Amino acid sequence: MYKEIMDLIRKYETIIIHRHKNPDGDALGSQLGLKRLIELNFPNKLVYAVGDENTFVFLGKMDIIDNDVYNNALAIILDVSVPHLVSDDRYELADHIIVIDHHLNPAEIGDTVFINSTCIACSQIICDLAITNNLKLDKIGATPLLTGLVTDSGRFLYPMTSAKTFKMAAYLIERGAEIQDVYDRLYTTSLNFKKLQGYFLNNFKMTKNKVAYMKNDLSVKDKFNVSTFTVSRAMVNQMSGVEGVNIWANFTLDEQNVIQVELRSKRLSIVEVARKYGGGGHALACGCTLKSFEEANLVLNDLDALLEKENQNG
Numbered sequence: 622m623y624k625e626i627m628d629l630i631r632k633y634e635t636i637i638i639h640r641h642k643n644p645d646g647d648a649l650g651s652q653l654g655l656k657r658l659i660e661l662n663f664p665n666k667l668v669y670a671v672g673d674e675n676t677f678v679f680l681g682k683m684d685i686i687d688n689d690v691y692n693n694a695l696a697i698i699l700d701v702s703v704p705h706l707v708s709d710d711r712y713e714l715a716d717h718i719i720v721i722d723h724h725l726n727p728a729e730i731g732d733t734v735f736i737n738s739t740c741i742a743c744s745q746i747i748c749d750l751a752i753t754n755n756l757k758l759d760k761i762g763a764t765p766l767l768t769g770l771v772t773d774s775g776r777f778l779y780p781m782t783s784a785k786t787f788k789m790a791a792y793l794i795e796r797g798a799e800i801q802d803v804y805d806r807l808y809t810t811s812l813n814f815k816k817l818q819g820y821f822l823n824n825f826k827m828t829k830n831k832v833a834y835m836k837n838d839l840s841v842k843d844k845f846n847v848s849t850f851t852v853s854r855a856m857v858n859q860m861s862g863v864e865g866v867n868i869w870a871n872f873t874l875d876e877q878n879v880i881q882v883e884l885r886s887k888r889l890s891i892v893e894v895a896r897k898y899g900g901g902g903h904a905l906a907c908g909c910t911l912k913s914f915e916e917a918n919l920v921l922n923d924l925d926a927l928l929e930k931e932n933q934n935g
């Protein structure tokens with residue numbers, strides 16, 4: 622499979638790299654890492670990274686390109702395989718589309734699809750591609766890739782962290798990835814963010830079978846002066862690591878009147894529940910969107926029932 626990807630990279634003169642909207646460290650990390658990897662090893666090619674920007678912009682800027690750049694170009698989509706989640710839908714204009722992802726969903730796009738859901742980060746797949754093909758990599762490419770590994774593994778904490786993850790981290794640090802700088806940027810928080818963490822710790826609730834959860838309306842983001850995304854994605858794991866809590870869920874109303882749902886589990890697969898409500902993701906880390914907090918109660922009931930069944934089976 623890597624051979625097919627490399628053959629396509631060799632074939633095209635122009636390569637445009639996409640990833641999901643509202644990028645996290647892994648989406649941007651794998652995108653900017655792959656961009657640098659291609660630039661270093663194929664200096665005559667034109668390589669662009671496109672999409673929306675957010676607080677992860679310290680990893681590198683996005684390129685602004687015209688539609689005609691996509692003529693006879695190769696588009697590579699990273700860390701996502703669902704069309705409406707891809708940032709910048711002009712990938713459709715490309716001659717050929719490669720999707721490289723580590724989510725469980727069946728890919729809905731791409732002429733060439735490579736999905737490995739045993740990899741904790743899409744960045745880990747890009748590292749593997751580099752090592753397997755003996756590609757050159759420098760600090761500029763290694764640093765974003767390490768950021769992807771660190772963020773998607775929760776600083777090497779989440780269950781899919783493997784020997785391979787650490788091998789890739791070692792490989793990246795050997796190539797100059799600035800680990801201290803990455804950590805400083807990722808784990809220094811604003812005072813508001815810290816206080817929001819405290820708010821979560823003090824206010825989360827539990828269902829009968831100990832699904833920990835929070836329901837956040839817009840007043841939470843306003844009170845702590847942060848984004849909905851921060852309240853939703855960045856806070857869900859405040860409820861992890863509590864004795865007896867094996868599933869935790871975060872429901873956050875956004876400005877479009879949609880409830881953003883983040884679901885996490887220690888061992889039991891919960892992605893089926895996310896899928897039931899139109900979402901998806903990984904077995905132990907997934908999400909969906911809902912129309913109301915009443916629907917959130919249905920999700921909580923389903924999660925609670927999973928634990929009830931598990932308890933009965935001993």
Ligand SMILES: [Mn+2]
Nearest residue numbers: 647700743773
């Ligand atoms: Mn990822």
